[in-house]
Amino acid sequence: METLNIHHLGLAVSDLEATTDFFTQCLGWSLVKKDSQYPANFVSNDELMITLWQTNVGANKFDYRQNVGLHHFALKVPSEDALYSLFNNIKAYSGVVVEFAPELLRQGPAKHCMIYEPGGIRIEFIWAP
Numbered sequence: 686m687e688t689l690n691i692h693h694l695g696l697a698v699s700d701l702e703a704t705t706d707f708f709t710q711c712l713g714w715s716l717v718k719k720d721s722q723y724p725a726n727f728v729s730n731d732e733l734m735i736t737l738w739q740t741n742v743g744a745n746k747f748d749y750r751q752n753v754g755l756h757h758f759a760l761k762v763p764s765e766d767a768l769y770s771l772f773n774n775i776k777a778y779s780g781v782v783v784e785f786a787p788e789l790l791r792q793g794p795a796k797h798c799m800i801y802e803p804g805g806i807r808i809e810f811i812w813a814p
Contacts, residue, residue: 693727693734694758698804699746701726701739703780707802708735711778712771737804746805757799759809765796768812772798775810779803 698704701724708714708728717727717734726737749756762768768787776783780803787798787810795813802808 691733693736695736695738696755696804696806697738697740697744698802698806699740699744700780700804701737704737704802704804704806707778707781707804708737711775711781749807755806757807757809759797759811762810762812765812765814768796768798768810771810775800 696704705716705726705728709716712730714728714730714735717729719726724739728735728737747754762771772787775781776786782801784799784801784807787796789795790797790811790813795811797809797811799807799809
């Protein structure tokens, strides 16, 4: 049996609109679809689709050291300059928490940074030449 790349990634978020805005306004992704019944929003960068699912009010925040589940996911950027440029936009975006700024990944030359988007999902941005 063979599998290919990720078709989509489903994320449960505490603030559906803030997370949707982060992907569409800060990262430049497109809003593909809304499902007001769940509620859920679907965003895409034309290569990856992410489904954003609203959690119930008062849902527990995920602790990647205490719970089994999504530790983080990483989005690749095309260059080192792009990593720094994107990080400068992200760190100024309302509701974003920066875990660490761009730095060498182990001994390099790859560099990465880690943030929490406004709905609480931990995202890594990575340049890996």
